[in-house]
Amino acid sequence: MTTTTSTPLRETARALVGAGRGILAADESVGTMSKRLQGAGVEPTQENRRAYRELLVTTERLADGVSGVIFCDETLRQSLADGRTFPRGLADLGMMAGIKVDTGTTPLAGADGETLTEGLDGLAGRVAEYVGLGARFAKWRAVLSIGDGRPSSWALLANAHALALYARVCQDAGLVPVVEPEILSEGAHTVHETAAATGRTLATLARTLADAGVDPAGMVLKPNMVTAGASAGRQCTPEEVARATVDTLRATMPTDLAGVAFLSGGQSSETAAANLAAIRRLDTPWPTTFSFGRALVSPALGAWRGDTGAVADGQAALAGEVRRNVPVLSG
Ligand code: 5MM
Secondary structure (H helix, E strand, O other), X not given: OOOOOOHHHHHHHHHHHOOOOEEEEOOOOHHHHHHHHHHOOOOOOHHHHHHHXXXXXXXXXXXXXXXXXXXXXXXHOOEOOOOOEHHHHHXXXXXXXXXXXXXXXXXXXXXXXXXXXXXXXXXXXXXXXXXXXXXXXXXXXEEEOOEXXXXXXXXXXXXXXXXXXXXXXXXXXXXXXXXXXXXXXXXXXXXXHHHHHHHHHHHHHHHHHHHOOOOHHHOEEOOOOOOOOOOOOOOOOHHHHHHHHHHXXXXXXXXXXXXXXXXXXXXXXXXXXXXXXXXXOOOOOOOEEEOOOHHHHHHHHHHHOOOHHHHHHHHHHHHHHHHHHOOOOOO
């Protein structure tokens, strides 16, 4: 399999993870975003989903800590109040627009209770359109879990195949793939079990990406941190999480990967930031940063609650969470 290496692609990938900046995951699908708005007492209309994303991206000096923002299809096609499309507005503000290109999960035949992430049909055509709309990178999330024999080898293989094919299609079109093999934290498993499952997942993924000729220097990996299960009796210290996470990544991923941007996976904002800070204190061959969704935006949504008079409060909450995760801004 031939590898396509392009300097602009690698530069974009480096810019996404460089200088301590990270990625804001604001790509909740219409269904998920609507539920989150309802949870905050906001009517889940198309306009409110737009207004909420505008609040996020127009936060003053967001670009000091955020290199790129991931959107779903709906937001990528929407505009800011001043008429600029989200990708145009983001570029003017010094950030890159990303697009979630998977279409969600479906039960995986032959793997009881496990899922396959879909979205490969027509992907090349959609990606070409997204490039035209101003996207610079693209995300695909595989969802795996631990317990009762999961993740099965079959689920790992099927999802790695989809991730590798998506990543290759994106690189061929000039979009940086942000490759997300998420192992959910739900369960009472130990950190050692998470390390083993994450190691198997990443080893399968790395082999499949190489088979597909995906250029590691032109992609970003978006993994879970290696933690104990959310309902485990004993939770790890940030130092334990950092050691387990970095050891697992070092054992499986190529050293020329552009960077690693972690998901927050339902951790509190404080825990996710403390774990990321500990990871960053360890020596790694690639830059490490965040691609958090909930850990960055939950306080902002709670502060805004759909009130036009509270936009500044929502933005202040987001700015605070970004500062917590960007070493050069904190303090
Ligand atoms: C923001 O949520 C993303 C998409 O969710 P759905 O498609 O399920 O609505 C999600 O992929 C997100 O980018 C990652 O899971 C990371 O988010 P967290 O909140 O775990 O950091």
